[in-house]
Amino acid sequence: MKLTLIIRQGKTHLIGQFKELPGVLTQGRTIAEVKDNIRDALALYLEDMREDAVDPTDIIAQEELEFVEQAA
Template sequence: MKLTLLIRQGKTQLIGQLKEIPGVLTQGKTVEEVKENIQDALALYLEDMREDDDAIIAREEVEFA
């Protein structure tokens, strides 16, 4: 799977965010550091999502008009 890493200049550091998963954010002093850190941020996000899945008692698709 390919994801898009968006990097912006913050006040003191670069800020990285995944376009497809906006909740995955990180920062770093260099582009390389942001690239490394975003992998850790994504791993933590996915781990957290798996833990949340354990608490789900029902799942169904719902169509909204």
């Protein structure tokens, strides 16, 4: 899985988030620090998602889908 890290300037720190997962946020003083912190934030997000995962016996279909963004 490839994710796009977006880093922008906040008031006092750099702010990082994934384009594909905007709810995964972090901050840091340097780009390197943001990159380290976003890995931790993603790990916590995925751990939380696993805890909320659906019971596999309830799944009736599963397939991979690819979405392509359309220009506005």
